[in-house]
Amino acid sequence: MKRKVNTIMIGLLIAVLLVGCGKSSGKNKENTNKNGNIAVREDATEKENENIDENENTLEREEKLRTTDTLPAYKTEVTPLLKVKFTAQKKVTVTDLTEYWKGCEETNERKVVEKAKEIPDALITMLTEHVMEKNGVVALDSMLIRTGISEEEYVKHSKVELDETCWTDVIQVDGDNDGIDDLVSLTFYGGTSGFSELELCKGNGDGTYTLTDSYSCLRTSIGAINYEGINYILLRDFDYDTNYYSGYKVYLYDKGVLVDARRLSIKATDYEMDILQEESDFAEIEEIKTTLCKKEYPSILENSDYSIYGTAEEVRKEDTFVYSCDIDNDGTVERYNKEMFWPSTMWNIMHCSYDFEDSTLISDISNDLEEKGEKGKLYTFWLDKVGNQNVLYMYIVEDLDYKLYAFSIQKKEVFGVEKILAQRIEQVKELGLMRSNELQKAKLIEGISEIPEEVINEMGERELCGMILDSIGGGTFDYDSGEWTSTSDSVYSFDVEMFWVDKMYTQFLEGVSAITYYDDIRFTEIEEQTGLKDSETGKEIQRIRFRCNEKQYQYDAVVDNDWFDVGMIAYMNEVLKEHNSEKQLWVTSDGYQNCILFYETAEWAKEFEKSMGYALEQ
Incomplete structure (x- = not known):
């Protein structure tokens, strides 16, 4: 105890x-200033002046408290009204990347070879099954050939020049299936955008290698997979805007050059909806459910230029702060901006960027959700007039899933x-x-x-x-x-x-x-x-x-x-x-x-x- x-x-x-x-x-009389407060005297001792300062601070503070006590004080109550989760129903789409890698011809000064060989459909089917499984990425990664060599060895054998800003991941594998090992590398040449080069240095059979193919891609992980005796190069794929793992890219080389490439991407085809929280005592809860219980919000957001605005918001595009609304229902209008932030680097992801003239409520609520274990990024928020108050809606996305929230916010005087x-x-x-x-x-x-x-x-x-x-x-x-x-x-x-x-x-x-x-x-x-x-x-x-x-x-x-x-x-x-x-x-x-x-x-x-x-x- x-x-x-x-x-x-x-x-x-x-x-x-x-x-x-x-x-x-x-021992000495105290001087007072014109306001009646104790003033520091030039002939006083240092200790006396310290005491005078303390008295002055105390008097100032007591006056501040007396003044403050006569002023009203407030607290803001945020009441969750509804939380709806939309879980993506997924499928893998396969895209032929022929046009993309052919478009790299001029940039990389490489000869385009027509499809003398193609990636078999059976391999694509097998990879698709792994990508869709819950732990498929782990299982697929365990199958990959990753016989790596150091940067020093790579530079020595390939004669490729790398400066201090470069980072490269190299595997030693028979990339073009001619019976001689090649060096296949993913080289990041610096900068924040993540632009990289997928390069194949063809083995000459005598321990030397010659760079025969290179084309632009993004920094990611590299490996190779052997399917029915043929080696294929795999790059893990991701969505640049969200950093969401979205599948794999598969590459087939022949005679030192790229001849076929496919992209396997996980896409949402539909959504399963679940109401996770509901304030049933709220008078207009059915109106809020009608607003939020829709599977079409990804399309609505896209068609609204990624910035939904509601019936309680006023929009003045010529103003410094475009949007305005009484968010906390206290009679005072808050002014703000909101828009989608689009990343230009690999270390950022898309999210709602907002700026308030004088309010922290959106960041407060976002932080509170995060502290409660809620995951995802805010994509947008808006306010609708519901009954006699303004209700806040928030759209939060995690990978392909999303959640919609409704909050009642009331700023109240306290006593x-x-x-x-x-x-x-x-x-x-x-x-x-x-x-x-x-x-x-x-x-x-x-x-x-x-x-x-x-x-x-x-x-x-x-x-x-x-x-x-x-x-x-x-x-x-x-x-x-x-x-x-x-x-x-x-x-x-x-x-x-x-x-x-x-x-x-x-x-x-x-x-x-x-x-x-x-x-x-x-x-x-x-x-x-x-x-x-x-x-x-x-x-x-x-x-x-x-x-x-x-x-x-x-x-x-x-x-x-x-x-x-x-x-x-x-x-x-x-x-x-x-x-x-x-x-x-x-x-x-x-x-x-x-x-x-x-x-x-x-x-x-x-x-x-x-x-x-x-x-x-x-």
Whole structure:
């Protein structure tokens, strides 16, 4: 059972009872500025002026809170109304690539050979069956000939010139079936578009090779398959816009040149529809089902130039923001752009690109879906007028399958405990300690507001903000596996009475890693040893070894049952100082027994004190 940490422990951690409200010594009179605030005196001591600054910050903050308390506060509620999944019914289509590779003649200065030989239909049938099977790719890959050689050997034997930007995958196989091994390569010549060359260097029979065929393709994996005594070259195929694995390309060579090529592509011929979620109590749910329960949306999207717009949206093509709609039904119109992003590199895929003048709701909802395990890319969204509100629809695609979602979004004014929490969360957001996420804000309010109002009202600012910071940076802990997962890259909160004693410092370093990650601070090879004794003091210690950006470190923590040794925090600041001159770990408490860490600059720590009313410790 957890116990509340005593004031000695809290004081040891961060002196939590010392709120920045110091007073001047009284030896000198304080000057005031025209606003009645305490002014720094030139003849005062440095300590007096520090106290004056603290008083001024406190007065400013109290004035800000009084002003804020009179203003309305809001939270945004997003209610899922409908989720419909469309599962593609697939088949393999076969395309003759003769015209394509013949078109490479001028580019590659190669002689086109008419089809003296052809790829047999029986091979295409066999490959089609493998492509359509659930694990067919794995099975087919296991059949491929991949007798590779190094780039150095390839360059030496083929005399092909490769510069530093090139990447090549070479197999040694009798590619043209004349009884002599050839070198067949897929060479990527650099750049982001992935353009490559499929090249055959024909074996001369004396250990030398001559480049006899080359034509353009895209970077992928290469292999060969033997069917009834004949070797065929296979390239795994994919859709350039989606990076979706879509089948194989098959090539047949004769006398050193390409004579036949086929493309096997997986296509959707129909869709199976399933309603996965439905808010049956919503008055207009049947209208929403009529809108979304259609198999034709891929065609609708294509025919709409990949940007569907709804009955609640206004379109002004001449404006900076083309679309406008009251997305959260609060009476204020949001303005935005949306269009399909088409990739020009292999490392991007098509998706809906959007830009809002002043809203994060679409990205908030998308992130929330991703955190819940929903897969796919947003292709478009639109809003329809349904009943007395605007309803958001989202179209999300994964490979050939897609899902359609409907959401009711309501921005509501909050009062009482929820208002207090909403205001404090805004302070936390202003400090950059949580992303601008209306859904996360609503969840925090909902979770913490279950605490009785009288308890909230009796809390100090530290305890109230501490609860919010705990919720943001506490992460998730699997008590079965002992695995901790971060939930923030800006704040880390942990109970100093640790549950997983043997791994408490491993978890601590994982938490610190989460907030130092974007500053290129990495902790690896973490090891903990228990049951050791300090040779000088005789006290039990727990030894932690780890690497920070490849440099080895060791700390011997003093064992006190299941309590964390706070000296580790000071030690980590010494470690971090070696890798970053501007930032350090700053510490506070939630007023109970959680330690809250930030990895920030001294200037940021001053902003925190000014905003929150209490200082951070080092």
